[in-house]
Amino acid sequence: MNRRSTCRALLAAALAWGLGSPARAQPRPVRVVELGRLERVGAEASFTFAGEPAYLLRVAPPERPSSRVQRLGEIFLVAFSRTCTHQGCTVPLPDQRGIMECNCHGSQFRADGTLLRGPASTDLRAIRLELRQGEVWAVGWLEG
Numbered sequence: 001m002n003r004r005s006t007c008r009a010l011l012a013a014a015l016a017w018g019l020g021s022p023a024r025a026q027p028r029p030v031r032v033v034e035l036g037r038l039e040r041v042g043a044e045a046s047f048t049f050a051g052e053p054a055y056l057l058r059v060a061p062p063e064r065p066s067s068r069v070q071r072l073g074e075i076f077l078v079a080f081s082r083t084c085t086h087q088g089c090t091v092p093l094p095d096q097r098g099i100m101e102c103n104c105h106g107s108q109f110r111a112d113g114t115l116l117r118g119p120a121s122t123d124l125r126a127i128r129l130e131l132r133q134g135e136v137w138a139v140g141w142l143e144g
């Protein structure tokens with residue numbers, strides 16, 4: 001094996017292990033809010049996760065199973081990045097209608113981060129939450 005093929009083999013091995021793959025990289029966990037401050041449905045918190053503006057909302061128990069709604073203790077939460085999935089603008093917080101409308105090209109998202117209207121074609125990226133000693137933490141991306 002010569003030097004060039006050795007380099008290729010090392011690069012292939014690194015990619016196989018997911019090194020340098022942003023889809024597999026998990027950001028540093030961050031504390032979001034004390035669970036006790038989310039007393040009612042509609043309680044919210046803004047935070048930064050992985051360098052992106054993010055939003056957490058307490059929601060009612062879902063009528064159907066949802067991959068985005070997470071149960072922590074006795075309450076249900078959604079959390080997601082506010083980076084628009086169209087071209088990366090920051091989506092404003094929900095308005096009085098409960099809609100987040102991107103100022104750049106008009107994509108609309110529901111307050112749970114799901115896509116309502118394009119040009120974006122996917123939901124806002126959901127964040128996985130954990131309860132740690134009475135505090136809600138954002139710990140990773142919620143895939144799928």
Ligand code: FES
Nearest residue numbers: 084086087102105
């Ligand atoms: S960046 Fe949000 S709609 Fe284009």
